[in-house]
Amino acid sequence: MFTLDDILQGNAGNARVVSSSPLDPQLAFRSAHHDSRQIEPGDLFVAIKGARVDGHRFTATAAQNGALGVLCSTEIPDLPSAFFQIVVPDVVEALHATARARVQRQPTTIYIGITGSNGKTSTKEAVAAVLDRLAPTLKTLASYNTEIGYPLTLLRLEPQHRFAVLEMGAQWVGELAWLCTIAAPDWSIITNVGTSHLEYFGSQERIALAKSELVQALKPEGLAILNYDDPRVRAMQEKSQAPILSYGTAEDALVRATTIAGDPLRGHSFTLHYLDQQITIQLHIPGEHGVTIALAAAAAGIAAGMPLIEIRDALEGLTAYKRRGEIKSGPNGSTLIDDSYNANRQSILAIAQAMHTTQSESDCQRWAILGDILELGDYSHEEHRLTGTALVPLVDQIVAIGAEARFYVEGAIAAGMPAERAHYFAASLDDTAALEAAKQAAATLLKAQVKQHDLVLLKASLGIGMDTLLQMLQS
Numbered sequence: 001m002f003t004l005d006d007i008l009q010g011n012a013g014n015a016r017v018v019s020s021s022p023l024d025p026q027l028a029f030r031s032a033h034h035d036s037r038q039i040e041p042g043d044l045f046v047a048i049k050g051a052r053v054d055g056h057r058f059t060a061t062a063a064q065n066g067a068l069g070v071l072c073s074t075e076i077p078d079l080p081s082a083f084f085q086i087v088v089p090d091v092v093e094a095l096h097a098t099a100r101a102r103v104q105r106q107p108t109t110i111y112i113g114i115t116g117s118n119g120k121t122s123t124k125e126a127v128a129a130v131l132d133r134l135a136p137t138l139k140t141l142a143s144y145n146t147e148i149g150y151p152l153t154l155l156r157l158e159p160q161h162r163f164a165v166l167e168m169g170a171q172w173v174g175e176l177a178w179l180c181t182i183a184a185p186d187w188s189i190i191t192n193v194g195t196s197h198l199e200y201f202g203s204q205e206r207i208a209l210a211k212s213e214l215v216q217a218l219k220p221e222g223l224a225i226l227n228y229d230d231p232r233v234r235a236m237q238e239k240s241q242a243p244i245l246s247y248g249t250a251e252d253a254l255v256r257a258t259t260i261a262g263d264p265l266r267g268h269s270f271t272l273h274y275l276d277q278q279i280t281i282q283l284h285i286p287g288e289h290g291v292t293i294a295l296a297a298a299a300a301g302i303a304a305g306m307p308l309i310e311i312r313d314a315l316e317g318l319t320a321y322k323r324r325g326e327i328k329s330g331p332n333g334s335t336l337i338d339d340s341y342n343a344n345r346q347s348i349l350a351i352a353q354a355m356h357t358t359q360s361e362s363d364c365q366r367w368a369i370l371g372d373i374l375e376l377g378d379y380s381h382e383e384h385r386l387t388g389t390a391l392v393p394l395v396d397q398i399v400a401i402g403a404e405a406r407f408y409v410e411g412a413i414a415a416g417m418p419a420e421r422a423h424y425f426a427a428s429l430d431d432t433a434a435l436e437a438a439k440q441a442a443a444t445l446l447k448a449q450v451k452q453h454d455l456v457l458l459k460a461s462l463g464i465g466m467d468t469l470l471q472m473l474q475s
Helices: 004-008 055-064 091-103 121-133 149-154 175-179 204-216 229-238 288-303 310-314 347-356 378-391 406-414 430-447 468-474
Strands: 015-018 044-046 069-072 084-087 108-117 137-139 163-167 189-190 221-225 244-248 255-263 265-275 278-284 326-329 335-338 366-371 398-401 423-425 455-459
Touching: 004 091, 004 229, 044 055, 044 455, 055 069, 069 091, 069 244, 091 149, 108 121, 108 204, 121 137, 121 149, 121 288, 121 310, 137 378, 149 163, 149 423, 189 204, 189 288, 204 229, 204 244, 221 229, 221 288, 221 326, 229 244, 244 288, 265 288, 278 310, 288 310, 288 347, 326 468, 335 468, 347 366, 347 378, 347 455, 366 430, 366 468, 378 406, 398 406, 406 423, 423 430, 455 468
Parallel strands: 044 069, 069 084, 108 163, 108 189, 137 163, 189 221, 221 244, 244 255, 335 455, 366 398, 366 455, 398 423
Antiparallel strands: 015 084, 255 265, 265 278, 326 335
């Protein structure tokens, strides 16, 4: 919730209000959205002019859906006279300034920034679930972690929120530091350093440098919550002027997991240790990476002063977040693991390892259905090939869909996978019809060959749209 005054104060001298309604600075907006379809009564519509779509065109729809006003760069004709038009030179900059003003008005909230190459959204959900047992907690909606999503999340702050759990993404060095000028975290959680967005960063070293900006933004009274099992994250403790709370499976981690056991696909059990305290936890989220996610959330709970029993109860209530390790029905009675929201080499291998080590029937085959990993630039061939190579001991069959996906198959065959077990369906990502035809051909193969006890993993970058293949497999 934010007010007209937040907009005017944040954009002093740069905002002009057009409306026949009386100008009440305390007029409150429930939240803000840049998609008119998400508008509900009491919201502000943010009309962003993009390269392909001009949000100003959808302002009338936003008004019909109940928006009280619009943040826009040009006055829009034919709107209700009482509808507020807040005209600014640059809508995105005005959005940032408004969020900054809103945050400054609520200094008692603890702002928790989360970044990393993998697991940001699942970690955000876990941290919020733990802290919400202690006090009202705001969390990032879906994966709104960009220059648009980050301020939109902050504008959903309510006075009662004691914690704000904020997912923060980056595609270039300096982006996280810049996001921190809108709202700097009191606590920073770093999950890992992988190969996401290599096209933009150029190397894992530069990815690590970018992620470390969230640690460097901390004040001395802040807290850096670092994954001790990732050496690049562990090294970030040297860049923090704030205290460190480490988590992981290593003996030196302050928040530590031991005796990891159970079904890796449906959820491990482990013993959580902190100082001289310990408690056993049974998870319902997949993989050893699920344990890592739980440890990050446990560390946040410990930092907030929560007893381990409360942390345990929150963690045991977690389930896989949408399209991030969800267990679903596959073709011919098989089990399908929907991890299709996004992908890089590390996340593919993590969920494949969970599938490989889970107990199954003796005649079970493990299938990896993979689309392209995007935003790899010059590293694309190598990353896909390395992924295919590493999958050979983990899966029995690979089905690759897309343009770069052929390098999964090349890597797998070179590493010893029989050619008849590595299937490639070529499609340019720029040709929607061809891509959907490739998915349909893959679905036909899978429906013919997958058996009842098989495990089927669905994984790709978001832009591949593997959700449509899922529909084909379940139809």
